[in-house]
Amino acid sequence: MTLLEAVYINAGSWVLFLFGLAFPIYLIFGYMGLTGFKDLTRYEEAKTFYYRLNPLTKIAFTIVLTFVVAVTAWSADLALGLIILVSYLSLRRGFRKLLLGSALAFASVVGLAWTFSTATPYTLIIYAFTRQCLTVAPPTMSPAWLHYFTPLWTWASYFQYWGFQPVFTLQGLLYGLQVSTRTGAVLLAALILVMTSTPSAILRSLGKLKLPIVLIFALVVGLRTVPRIFDSLDTAVKVQFMRGYGSRANKATRVFYLFGGVLSSIVPAMTFLFRGAQNTAISADTRAFRAYKDRTFLTPFTFSREDYILFAVVAALVVFAVVSNIYGFGRAIPYSAVGSSCGATSTA
């Protein structure tokens, strides 16, 4: 290997490595920031389609979507994720939420796909694509190995200590995408429930399902607390910056100082929010929470025209899953391969 080749492989490997690890971190903490997280996890009032839906309909949509993306190919999962993302435009401050949702989903999908793409053993990928069980993979780049893989990049050798396979392959990339794209679509759908339903509407809906009221109460406290955690962390980090933390940071390193600030703010934010628990408890108790076994409802529990439209979409999703599988767009790679080795009978 010439010096030039060595420089090329090392530089290229580090660029790819940083893309897979640092780029999601940059998107999350550099682009979105803690206020972005807060915006994506809290309710803001509006009157458009999603806001008029019963929370139960949104939960049903998410459940069916989870099922659909589990049985379809990564390309179909990606398409569904993109459609849901575009529908964010109908939300209050829709364009901002579209950008934030894109950043979160992209970071989540890229981060997860990268891990699986680079570190999944060759024997597992061979099994996933061909159902052939090999105890040991053929020597890398040998004709037998090339029969199974399309090489995209050869890592600098020391990347294997990081857990990487010697060569980054197209099959590894597809395997990573299959595992990760399903999480992106479900994540985006799940956030719609959080952004477009008030905690009390969720409480009312789940109450109708006869779930124990105390569990629903704890759940709703949790739902309300998630955006407040980001708010508290944001305040704590800003205070640290005001006191001089990260004063030497430049544009490129600021995001890492921000990340460090978040980590060191967790215990103070936790203590702050737990201390405020007393006020929430008093507030609930003074409204006679748990005074009676069952709750009464001021607002009628109904399904509107919008709910029936979404139910039609849910039905269409099921049909889509069936048709996709018939026409060969079913899940090509079994999740059963994840974390296991071949040799046993698979039912996936």
Added chain:
Amino acid sequence: MGFNDIAGSLNQVGQIPWEYVVGYFVIALVVAFVLGKKTGGLSSFTTLDFVYIGIGVAFAVVWQWFIGAFLGGFLPTSVSAYIGIGFIGGQLITMMVVAALVRKVGVGMTSFVVYSFLSDIFHYGFGGEPMYFIYEGLTYGLFLDLTIALTGGNIFGVKSSIKASAEATATSGGGSSGKLLALMIIEGAIIGFLFAFPDPIIYSAFFGPFINASKVNWQTIYRTLTTNVISGIPAGALGGVIANRVSRAIGG
């Protein structure tokens, strides 16, 4: 696929026989019922306890899915096999803090059921439920509750610490004694040790195949169990101290 994304596979090679798993959950349910009867169950909980659970669970979700998930990417797989940042910070240490704040039998199971629910809302999307409610509640949650029951509600020495602090203030003495610190560390380490088992044994060797039709590889299971024990014990010990300190800071 069967009901709600559950494959229902029971005959994978190497899968733990379902009779054993059902046996475990029946015993766990009986234990939970007896403990609940003895201590008053959820009816002994105050509204404040449920608020603590809600806030704690929110922290666990934020850590697991929004911070730990990205932090873990910076670790080489050889290290991340030992240190599951999302799990240790979210499900282990945060739940220990909640247990230290509430200190009533039932807090563990309740917290893990609510945690599963909130994780479904923010990340998973309810696929595979209600199996995860049962699995998380009657494994991790039950372990926390058993510790609370066995320590008489004095988990991580919180009650003793509060008493010692009050006495120390009265006599202008110091804070926690070495004995109390050892108690926090030992109890935390035991919980860390116990938390190492459900994922490899009950999930990978039963629920993984049952829900996702995944295959069972006992080599992977033994390796995961070993790494979980190695990282869980010190993380649990640290968690015991953190739980005690946070609980006292809040006025537990």
